[in-house]
Amino acid sequence: MGIKNRLENGAQEEQHTGNTSVAHWRKRLLEEINLDDLARLDMAQRRARLEKVVGHILTREGPVLSTRERSILIRRIVDEALGLGVLEPLLADPNVTEIMVNGPDHVYIERSGRLSRIDLGFASEAQLYQTIDRIVAQVNRRVDESSPMVDARLPTGERVNVIVPPLSLDGPVLTIRRFPRAFRMDELVSLNALDEPTALLLGALVRARMNIVITGGTGTGKTTFLNALSGFVSAQERIITIEDSAELQLQQEHVIKLESRPPNIEGEGAITIRDLVRNALRMRPDRVIVGEVRGPETLDMLQAMNTGHDGSMVTVHANSAEDSIYRLETLASMSEVKIPYEAIRDQINNAVDAIVFLDRGADGSRRVAEVAVISSGRRESIRMTTITRFEPEPIGLDRVVRGRFVHQPLPRDLVTRLMLAGEAVPGTFSVSDEEVR
Numbered sequence: 082m083g084i085k086n087r088l089e090n091g092a093q094e095e096q097h098t099g100n101t102s103v104a105h106w107r108k109r110l111l112e113e114i115n116l117d118d119l120a121r122l123d124m125a126q127r128r129a130r131l132e133k134v135v136g137h138i139l140t141r142e143g144p145v146l147s148t149r150e151r152s153i154l155i156r157r158i159v160d161e162a163l164g165l166g167v168l169e170p171l172l173a174d175p176n177v178t179e180i181m182v183n184g185p186d187h188v189y190i191e192r193s194g195r196l197s198r199i200d201l202g203f204a205s206e207a208q209l210y211q212t213i214d215r216i217v218a219q220v221n222r223r224v225d226e227s228s229p230m231v232d233a234r235l236p237t238g239e240r241v242n243v244i245v246p247p248l249s250l251d252g253p254v255l256t257i258r259r260f261p262r263a264f265r266m267d268e269l270v271s272l273n274a275l276d277e278p279t280a281l282l283l284g285a286l287v288r289a290r291m292n293i294v295i296t297g298g299t300g301t302g303k304t305t306f307l308n309a310l311s312g313f314v315s316a317q318e319r320i321i322t323i324e325d326s327a328e329l330q331l332q333q334e335h336v337i338k339l340e341s342r343p344p345n346i347e348g349e350g351a352i353t354i355r356d357l358v359r360n361a362l363r364m365r366p367d368r369v370i371v372g373e374v375r376g377p378e379t380l381d382m383l384q385a386m387n388t389g390h391d392g393s394m395v396t397v398h399a400n401s402a403e404d405s406i407y408r409l410e411t412l413a414s415m416s417e418v419k420i421p422y423e424a425i426r427d428q429i430n431n432a433v434d435a436i437v438f439l440d441r442g443a444d445g446s447r448r449v450a451e452v453a454v455i456s457s458g459r460r461e462s463i464r465m466t467t468i469t470r471f472e473p474e475p476i477g478l479d480r481v482v483r484g485r486f487v488h489q490p491l492p493r494d495l496v497t498r499l500m501l502a503g504e505a506v507p508g509t510f511s512v513s514d515e516e517v518r
């Protein structure tokens with residue numbers, strides 16, 4: 082069945098059954114069944130088993146329905162539950178953070194930070210294509226030779242990337258990123274992703290409206306950390322978040338979430354992060370939080386930070402705290418406004434107050450590897466002062482990363498700014514004698 086037919090069919094049936102109730106019963110079904118048993122059954126047996134279980138659940142808890150309505154509802158719920166075939170049990174496992182399908186026979190997962198191949202596969206390439214069609218149809222896209230790369234999302238929010246031949250040489254490749262769990266800062270502390278004094282200090286920096294850049298490689302936990310950090314923002318403030326695909330889950334009440342839009346099939350209608358940053362500045366924000374800067378919006382963001390929209394937070398992909406400065410420079414120079422290099426440098430120097438660098442240990446654990454503050458002033462060359470650094474111990478036979486967080490004195494100027502904002506400095510940090518600014 083073509084995607085269009087499928088969508089139309091779905092729409093017709095929704096009128097009978099209601100989409101939200103399908104989602105509810107699908108959830109109940111996944112709670113009730115034993116996923117390991119299910120993984121051992123073939124497709125036909127699986128469907129029969131699920132239909133039986135849904136039947137029981139509906140009899141027990143469901144509304145009174147005509148026979149016809151009931152069978153439509155059962156079919157819809159089972160379709161939904163089987164929708165992603167072999168992927169469903171993986172998606173139902175909360176410890177799986179990433180699912181990677183490299184052609185029908187090779188499925189890898191990341192669980193607790195470690196990558197492993199699992200003993201599951203799609204019956205055929207056609208079945209894998211069917212699953213892919215189902216996923217991308219939800220964002221009204223299609224995958225074929227003429228558009229062989231698509232970003233999509235599952236209804237539950239998971240980010241999905243699909244790339245198919247001829248671009249991928251070994252069949253269709255599907256990568257699903259589990260919707261990141263919203264960790265609070267105290268949870269990250271108990272996971273040893275950072276230590277308590279550093280968490281307290283970062284809280285003070287956020288409340289004192291310093292601009293903070295979170296950096297690290299792919300999947301090091303930047304978005305997760307940004308989310309936790311934003312927990313320090315007062316509930317009185319108006320926060321605008323801007324992302325490519327909304328992942329942040331801020332707990333405050335007064336939050337406006339903006340999401341960019343990719344171009345349609347004709348290549349038109351794109352709304353970029355940059356458009357949204359510019360628009361956000363006209364919306365009287367107290368804080369602008371950008372999920373990730375990776376293009377010319379960097380310049381707008383730096384200008385905003387320098388012109389009264391302080392207290393902003395962004396993430397940028399880089400391989401060290403220092404590298405993130407160069408990366409911001411490069412990204413800001415991608416703007417069509419040609420600004421001399423020194424001026425961009427000066428903007429960064431003035432805009433960025435602190436950098437949090439995240440890294441992954443050899444055992445897959447994600448943590449704060451460094452916190453640095455910018456201690457140079459206007460028209461000076463950029464000077465960074467490390468204030469917390471994770472020092473790992475030599476790795477033992479169990480391959481578990483251990484180590485300790487080491488603290489360095491805070492620049493006096495930073496301490497003054499914190500005090501003026503009514504924030505205390507955690508006792509663990511001493512104050513540097515060095516005079517800055």
Ligand SMILES: Nc1ncnc2c1ncn2[C@@H]1O[C@H](COP(=O)(O)OP(=O)(O)OP(=O)(O)O)[C@@H](O)[C@H]1O
Pocket residue numbers: 178259260261262269272274297298299300301302303304305306447448
């Ligand atoms: N400190 C942590 N402890 C355990 N799991 C974590 C931690 N930080 C992040 N994670 C998990 O790691 C995964 C990746 O996190 P996240 O999406 O925040 O990374 P990212 O750096 O923003 O990735 P990307 O580069 O793709 O934007 C998520 O599943 C998240 O729940």
Ligand SMILES: [Mg+2]
Pocket residue numbers: 303304305373
């Ligand atoms: Mg991210």
